[in-house]
Amino acid sequence: MSDFLRSYLTVGIFLGVAVVLVSALLGLSSLLRPSKPTPQKSIVYESGVDPVGTGWAQSQIRYYIFALLFVVFDVEAVFIFPWATRLEAYGLFGLIEMGIFIFILFLSLVYAWRKGVLRWV
Amino acid sequence: MSLLASLAAQAAQPVTSVLVETPSVDWWGLLPLILLAAPAMVLLHASSLLRRVFRGFYATASVGIAGTAAAFAIVQWFRVTDLDGGRGPYTTVASAYTVDGYSVFITVVLCVAVIVSSLVADGYLRREGLDGAETYALLLLSASGGVVMASANDLIVLFLGLEVLSIPVYVLAASHLRRSASQEAGFKYFILGAFASAFFLYGIALVYGATGSTNLGTIRQTLQDDPFVDGGALLLAGAAFLLVGFGFKVAAVPFHAWTPDVYQGAPSPVVSYMASGVKAAGFAGLVRVFDVTLAGQVRDWQPIVVGLAVLTLLGGSVLAVAQTDVKRMLAYSSISHAGFLLVGVAVASPEGAAAVLFYLAAYGLMIGGTFAVVTAVAGPGEQATGIDAFRGLGRRQPMLALGFTVLLFAQTGVPLTSGFFAKFGVIKAAVDGGWYWLAAVAMLSAVVGAFVYLRLVVAMFMVEDIDPHHGDGDVVAATPAPVAMPAALTLALAATVMATLVVGFLPGLLTDLAGDAVPVVLATLP
Numbered sequence: 247m248s249d250f251l252r253s254y255l256t257v258g259i260f261l262g263v264a265v266v267l268v269s270a271l272l273g274l275s276s277l278l279r280p281s282k283p284t285p286q287k288s289i290v291y292e293s294g295v296d297p298v299g300t301g302w303a304q305s306q307i308r309y310y311i312f313a314l315l316f317v318v319f320d321v322e323a324v325f326i327f328p329w330a331t332r333l334e335a336y337g338l339f340g341l342i343e344m345g346i347f348i349f350i351l352f353l354s355l356v357y358a359w360r361k362g363v364l365r366w367v
Numbered sequence: 368m369s370l371l372a373s374l375a376a377q378a379a380q381p382v383t384s385v386l387v388e389t390p391s392v393d394w395w396g397l398l399p400l401i402l403l404a405a406p407a408m409v410l411l412h413a414s415s416l417l418r419r420v421f422r423g424f425y426a427t428a429s430v431g432i433a434g435t436a437a438a439f440a441i442v443q444w445f446r447v448t449d450l451d452g453g454r455g456p457y458t459t460v461a462s463a464y465t466v467d468g469y470s471v472f473i474t475v476v477l478c479v480a481v482i483v484s485s486l487v488a489d490g491y492l493r494r495e496g497l498d499g500a501e502t503y504a505l506l507l508l509s510a511s512g513g514v515v516m517a518s519a520n521d522l523i524v525l526f527l528g529l530e531v532l533s534i535p536v537y538v539l540a541a542s543h544l545r546r547s548a549s550q551e552a553g554f555k556y557f558i559l560g561a562f563a564s565a566f567f568l569y570g571i572a573l574v575y576g577a578t579g580s581t582n583l584g585t586i587r588q589t590l591q592d593d594p595f596v597d598g599g600a601l602l603l604a605g606a607a608f609l610l611v612g613f614g615f616k617v618a619a620v621p622f623h624a625w626t627p628d629v630y631q632g633a634p635s636p637v638v639s640y641m642a643s644g645v646k647a648a649g650f651a652g653l654v655r656v657f658d659v660t661l662a663g664q665v666r667d668w669q670p671i672v673v674g675l676a677v678l679t680l681l682g683g684s685v686l687a688v689a690q691t692d693v694k695r696m697l698a699y700s701s702i703s704h705a706g707f708l709l710v711g712v713a714v715a716s717p718e719g720a721a722a723v724l725f726y727l728a729a730y731g732l733m734i735g736g737t738f739a740v741v742t743a744v745a746g747p748g749e750q751a752t753g754i755d756a757f758r759g760l761g762r763r764q765p766m767l768a769l770g771f772t773v774l775l776f777a778q779t780g781v782p783l784t785s786g787f788f789a790k791f792g793v794i795k796a797a798v799d800g801g802w803y804w805l806a807a808v809a810m811l812s813a814v815v816g817a818f819v820y821l822r823l824v825v826a827m828f829m830v831e832d833i834d835p836h837h838g839d840g841d842v843v844a845a846t847p848a849p850v851a852m853p854a855a856l857t858l859a860l861a862a863t864v865m866a867t868l869v870v871g872f873l874p875g876l877l878t879d880l881a882g883d884a885v886p887v888v889l890a891t892l893p
Contacts, residue, residue: 251600335387353412360415 490853552632567612573605
């Protein structure tokens with residue numbers, strides 16, 4: 247076994263210990279504990295209150311669309327901040343690149359606006 | 368404490384503003400890629416800014432854009448092949464992007480796939496009330512990702528190409544807003560595709576761990592210098608994960624489970640692109656990574672790829688026999704075709720790679736035409752996709768049925784069609800490589816597959832179209848409405864049928880090109 251793989255041995259041992267420990271504890275507790283199932287015990291746990299209604303709920307589609315628009319600006323921020331900290335190092339090339347990037351993202355905003363996404367219906 | 372001190376010392380030093388060296392970019396080499404991606408975005412925004420456009424404007428624009436990109440790729444072809452004093456293949460953008468005959472060939476195949484899909488989509492979108500620029504823009508963007516994938520000389524760039532190829536297709540698969548089957552297809556394709564991408568990425572990480580580079584040329588060089596690099600097991604595991612990622616994209620058994628559901632649910636013009644374009648890009652990456660980069664490790668990966676090929680060949684054609692829905696049937700048949708292509712990859716020779724290229728070009732054309740027919744016959748809402756919908760088509764619309772028959776014969780591999788030479792090339796490469804039993808399995812699969820295609824031909828020409836729901840003698844009610852054939856769809860069908868026949872009669876046109884493209888890729892990476 248190479249040194250490279252040997253350094254992963256710790257991970258393997260950790261994994262083995264985790265599996266053995268968890269299965270030993272769970273197995274022990276299932277041997278020792280009493281088992282008295284009731285219908286009350288198998289309903290969904292909701293902080294001790296009986297659940298109301300079903301688990302399926304609809305949410306407004308506009309939240310989804312706003313989430314998508316948020317991603318646009320989120321991605322923009324993710325790339326602009328590291329670039330801004332090293333502004334000088336990338337020089338004119340970086341400026342033009344970032345300009346193109348922001349322009350493309352700006353176009354997506356224009357697209358969303360023209361398609362009427364920004365109106366709160 | 369010492370860490371803090373060193374950090375403070377670093378902060379105290381003035382930041383040296385040394386300009387980061389940016390790699391030189393050969394814009395001419397990137398031109399086909401730019402000509403696909405940039406106009407696609409312009410098209411998308413034009414659609415939101417323009418109020419009125421003439422009917423079929425977006426399809427015309429899409430065909431024009433893809434045609435321009437293909438034209439520039441063809442100009443590039445003469446530059447990168449050493450035939451007439453061209454400069455030969457080269458890499459650019461810090462040797463992350465290759466421009467060689469191989470990438471140019473795949474670029475043209477992708478552009479043709481977009482053109483055929485756009486022509487079919489034109490009538491389809493209007494029929495379904497979904498007309499707009501989005502479908503075409505996404506097709507073009509996906510093709511640009513495919514171009515990146517075919518040209519990538521770096522695993523990270525390859526992954527970027529894979530994602531740019533896939534994400535538009537996920538959206539396209541779900542693009543029929545009123546068919547729940549389409550939504551389901553998009554969702555399934557996205558979930559499984561993201562899963563496969565994760566495998567692919569993990570494979571990249573492991574290969575990087577084993578070789579210390581993501582650059583394909585450097586990886587190849589490292590492995591040549593020291594075939595048993597430290598962590599050979601890592602390399603093998605990485606290659607296996609990469610194979611899972613590719614296997615998903617090209618729909619190889621056992622990574623094929625998404626194919627029938629997605630092909631059935633997605634809009635037919637999109638399926639046409641999936642079968643021709645996505646498959647071409649997937650195989651482009653597969654050949655470059657395995658046949659070229661890992662050429663020295665062929666003994667390690669060849670048995671696995673051969674196994675995949677056998678499973679895919681037999682699984683695809685046997686399962687196709689059991690289908691009654693034509694779109695599902697064509698999905699399984701496309702899996703079987705992927706098996707033939709995998710045979711070409713598995714033999715790991717220049718002949719095999721050339722056969723793969725020829726197969727991709729020929730198959731892209733015939734499947735494009737086939738789905739054009741399916742789009743037309745299926746009718747509004749893609750209701751009629753059962754084999755019954757094709758009954759008696761030969762009597763009602765003989766020209767349409769004849770064109771479809773040619774395409775089906777080509778998929779079967781009947782001589783004098785391009786499909787024959789495609790299968791012949793792959794099997795010949797297998798025989799030349801000494802893989803006799805693999806060639807035999809491929810031929811067996813072709814025989815089983817023939818049943819599938821001939822069943823459709825029989826339904827069109829040899830079955831009386833008496834509606835089973837009406838009693839005997841009620842023939843008047845049995846005649847269905849004629850299949851509507853929009854002009855663009857007819858053009859696409861006629862062009863693909865013609866190309867299938869022309870390549871079938873004069874295969875030399877395409878085999879020579881494919882042959883020129885291949886030695887380049889196999890010999891000249893840095």
